[in-house]
Amino acid sequence: MARSSNVSMAVIRRLPRYYRFLDELLKNGVVRISSNELSSLLGLTASQIRQDLNCFGGFGQQGYGYLVEQLHDEIGKILGLSEITDAILVGAGNLGRAVANHLDFGKRGFRLSAVFDHSPAIIGKTVKDQQVRSMDELEEFCNKHHPKLAVLCIPKGAAAELVDRLKALDIFAFWNFSHYDIGDDDERVIVENVHLGDSLMTLSYRMKHSES
Amino acid sequence: MARSSNVSMAVIRRLPRYYRFLDELLKNGVVRISSNELSSLLGLTASQIRQDLNCFGGFGQQGYGYLVEQLHDEIGKILGLSEITDAILVGAGNLGRAVANHLDFGKRGFRLSAVFDHSPAIIGKTVKDQQVRSMDELEEFCNKHHPKLAVLCIPKGAAAELVDRLKALDIFAFWNFSHYDIGDDDERVIVENVHLGDSLMTLSYRMKHSES
DNA sequence: TAGATTGTTAATCGATTAACAATC
DNA sequence: TAGATTGTTAATCGATTAACAATC
Numbered sequence: 415m416a417r418s419s420n421v422s423m424a425v426i427r428r429l430p431r432y433y434r435f436l437d438e439l440l441k442n443g444v445v446r447i448s449s450n451e452l453s454s455l456l457g458l459t460a461s462q463i464r465q466d467l468n469c470f471g472g473f474g475q476q477g478y479g480y481l482v483e484q485l486h487d488e489i490g491k492i493l494g495l496s497e498i499t500d501a502i503l504v505g506a507g508n509l510g511r512a513v514a515n516h517l518d519f520g521k522r523g524f525r526l527s528a529v530f531d532h533s534p535a536i537i538g539k540t541v542k543d544q545q546v547r548s549m550d551e552l553e554e555f556c557n558k559h560h561p562k563l564a565v566l567c568i569p570k571g572a573a574a575e576l577v578d579r580l581k582a583l584d585i586f587a588f589w590n591f592s593h594y595d596i597g598d599d600d601e602r603v604i605v606e607n608v609h610l611g612d613s614l615m616t617l618s619y620r621m622k623h624s625e626s
Numbered sequence: 627m628a629r630s631s632n633v634s635m636a637v638i639r640r641l642p643r644y645y646r647f648l649d650e651l652l653k654n655g656v657v658r659i660s661s662n663e664l665s666s667l668l669g670l671t672a673s674q675i676r677q678d679l680n681c682f683g684g685f686g687q688q689g690y691g692y693l694v695e696q697l698h699d700e701i702g703k704i705l706g707l708s709e710i711t712d713a714i715l716v717g718a719g720n721l722g723r724a725v726a727n728h729l730d731f732g733k734r735g736f737r738l739s740a741v742f743d744h745s746p747a748i749i750g751k752t753v754k755d756q757q758v759r760s761m762d763e764l765e766e767f768c769n770k771h772h773p774k775l776a777v778l779c780i781p782k783g784a785a786a787e788l789v790d791r792l793k794a795l796d797i798f799a800f801w802n803f804s805h806y807d808i809g810d811d812d813e814r815v816i817v818e819n820v821h822l823g824d825s826l827m828t829l830s831y832r833m834k835h836s837e838s
Numbered sequence: 839t840a841g842a843t844t845g846t847t848a849a850t851c852g853a854t855t856a857a858c859a860a861t862c
Numbered sequence: 863t864a865g866a867t868t869g870t871t872a873a874t875c876g877a878t879t880a881a882c883a884a885t886c
Contacts, residue, residue, distance in 0.1 A: 419835065424877065426831055430824035434805065448843065457810050460843095461879050468845060476844040477886040493827050494834030512724035517822055523830030562833065587833050589826065593646065598669050604836060606829045608822065610729055612642035614801065615705050617818045618735030619638055621774065621799050622706030623631065624816060636853065660867065672867095673855050680869060688868040689862040 421469045428466055429489055431456065436486035448479035495523045500561035501589075504576060506531040506539075506546045509591055510567030514542040524563060528555055532572075556583040563587040570594045633681045640678055641701055643668065648698035660691035707735045713775035713801075714767070716788060718743040718751075718758045721803055722779030726754040736775060740767055744784075768795040775799040782806045 435455060439447060449467075453460040467473055467480075473488050474480045490496065501524040503510055510529070519526045529544045530552055531537055537548050547555065555561075564585050568576060573594035580588075587604040590596050596605045647667060651659060661672040668675070679685055679692075685700050686692045702708065713736040715722055722741070731738045741756045742764055743749055749760050759767065767773075776797050780788060785806035792800075799816040802808050808817045 419837075422877075426828055427824075429831065430821070430827040431807070433827070434824070450843080459879060461881090462877090464844065465846085465878080472845060474844050475886060476884070477842045479843065492831065494830045495827065497830075497834055499830075499833065507728075508724040509728045512720040513822070516719075516721045517826065519826070522823060522826045523834070524826065563829065587829065589829055595643070604829065604832045606825055606832075608820075608825055609642070610725070610820065611734060612639075612646070613818055613820055614729065614731070614734045614736070615642040615645070615707065616638055617775065617799065617801055617816065618706045618709075618711075619641065619704065620816050620818075621711065622709055622735070625631075634853075662867080671855060673857090674853090676868065677854080677870085684869060686868050687862060688860070689866045691867065 425466050425469055428458075429493055432463075432466075433486065433489045433493065436482055436489065439482045440486050444482050446479050447482055447485075449474070451479075493523065495521065497523060498525050499523060499563060500525055500527040500559060501563035501565060502527060502555070502561045502585075503529045503541075503565045503567065504531075504549075504552075504580075505567035505591075506536050506541050507533075507567060510565070511541050513565060513567060513591065514544075526565075527559060527561055530555075532568075552579070553583060556580075556585065561585060563589060565589045565591070567591045637678050637681055640670075641705055644675075644678075645698065645701045645705065648694055648701065651694045652698050656694050658691050659694055659697075661686070664692075705735065707733065709735060710737050711735060711775060712737055712739040712771060712773035713777060714739060714773045714797075715741045715753075715777045715779065716743075716761075716764075716792075717779035717803075718748050718753050719745075719779060722777070723753050725777060725779060725803065726756075738777075739771060739773055742767075744780075764791070765795060768792075768797065773797060775801060777801045777803070779803045 435452070449460040449463045452463050456463070470488070470492050473485050498520070501519065503514055503526060506514070506529050510531075514526060514529065526542060526544065529541045529546045530549050531546050532549050537546050539546050562585060564580050564587070566573060566576065566588055570593045573590070573592045573596070577588065577596055581603075586602045588596055588606070590605055590607045591610070593609065593611055595607060596603065598605070647664070661675045664675050665672040682700070682704050685697050710732070713731065715726055715738060718726070718741050722743075726738060726741065738754060738756065741753045741758045742761050743758050744761050749758050751758050774797060776792050776799070778785060778788065778800055782805040785802070785804045785808070789800065789808055798814045800808055800818070802817055802819045803822070805821065805823055807819060808815065810817070
C-alpha cells in the first residue's frame with residue numbers, strides 16, 4: 415500500500431461511499447466490476463474512481479476490472495475498520511442516545527466503551543448496553559482505559575471547556591455534534607464536525623433559490 | 627442582490643458557518659468587523675471571505691469593514707431562513723426523534739408540520755408537539771398541506787420506495803439520514819445526504835493514518 | 839492474438855489566494 | 863487628506879477529466 419498521508423480530503427471522503435456500494439454489490443453476489451460500471455452506479459467519472467483508488471495502490475487487473483470482494487476489503491483496510499479503537503460518548507441526551515443506538519460503531523473501526531452525562535436524571539440509565547456514568551468519573555475512566563475518540567453530543571456552551579478537559583486525558587479525536595467549531599489551531603487534533611443545523615440551512619438555500 | 631444560481635456549493639456550504647459566527651459576534655455586542663478579523667476567527671483567508679460575500683453583493687464599506695448585524699441579516703436572507711417552508715419527518719425512531727427535538731427548524735427556514743412512522747408502537751405518541759401519524763395518512767396530509775421537504779430517518783431498505791412515493795406527492799427536497807444515496811439522476815430533486823456512518827469512517831481513516 | 843480495461847501522465851477546469859485599484 | 867479595507871481582477875494552486883500506453 416502506498417504511503418497514505420498527502421491523500422486529499424476530497425478522496426478520503428469518497429472512500430466510505432465506495433465501501434458502501436461495494437458492500438452492496440458483494441451482497442448481491444457481483445464478483446467483478448469495471449471502473450466504468452462503478453462510475454455509473456456512483457454518479458462519478460470512471461477516471462476519478464481509478465485516480466482515487468490509485469492513491470492507495472493498484473487493486474485492479476488490466477483488461478478485466480476489479481474483484482468486488484478484494485476491493486471492498488482493501489478499502490476497509492485503508493479506512494482502518496478492523497483496527498478497533500475505543501471511543502466514549504459525552505452527552506446522552508436525545509441526540510447522543512440516537513447516535514449510540516443508530517450506528518454500528520464496531521463495523522466502522524470503533525467500540526463505544528463508555529457513556530457520560532452531566533444530568534442526574536440520566537446517569538445510571540442504560541444506553542446501548544452501557545450504564546451512563548457521571549462526568550465526575552471521566553478522568554478515572556480515561557486514565558484506565560485510554561479511549562482515543564470522543565463523540566460530543568453536548569450543548570454548544572459546554573464544548574470548549576470539555577475539549578480541553580479531554581485533551582488533558584490524551585483524547586485528540588472528536589466527532590462533534592455540538593454547534594461549536596472545534597478549533598483547527600491545535601495540530602494534534604482530528605475533528606469531524608457534524609453540523610446538522612448548517613446542513614439544514616444549505617437545504618434552505620438550495621430550495622429557496624431553485625427555479626420552480 | 628446578485629443572481630444566486632451559479633454560486634458554487636463550496637461557497638454555499640460556508641454560508642451557515644459565517645452566519646453562526648456573526649450571530650455569536652452580534653450576541654457579544656460587536657458592531658463592526660473586517661474580513662481580516664473574521665478570517666482569523668474562522669480559519670479562512672480574508673480574500674476568500676470577501677470573494678464569497680461578493681457572490682451575493684457588496685455588503686461592506688471600503689475602509690471600514692462590515693457591520694455585523696447587517697451582514698448577519700443579509701446572510702440569513704440569502705439562506706432564506708425567514709421564508710418558512712413546511713417539512714415533514716418520516717421515521718420517528720431514535721434518530722428521527724432526536725433530529726426533531728434537537729434542532730430548531732424555525733430558525734433555519736422550516737416548520738416541522740407532521741411526523742410519520744410505520745410502527746404501531748410509535749404511532750400516536752408525541753414527538754415535538756406532534757402526534758405521530760400512520761404512514762397511511764401520508765397522501766391525505768400532503769395533498770392537504772403541501773409540505774416541500776421530507777426529513778428521512780428510515781432504514782436504508784425503505785428509502786428508494788419512499789422517495790418515489792413522496793415525489794408523487796410533490797415533495798422533491800430531502801434531508802436524508804438513511805444509509806441510502808438518493809439518486810442525482812432526477813433534475814428536480816434537491817438532496818442533502820447526512821451519512822453519519824461515512825462521517826465516522828473518515829474519522830477512522832484519519833486517526834489510523836496520523837503519525838502518533 | 840485481439841479486446842478490454844487498468845494505471846498513469848497530460849490537459850482542463852474550478853476554487854483559492856494574492857494583489858491592487860477604488861473608495862469610504 | 864491619509865489610512866484602512868473593500869470589491870474585483872489576475873495568478874496560483876489543486877482537483878477533475880481526458881487520453882493513451884501498458885498489460886492482462
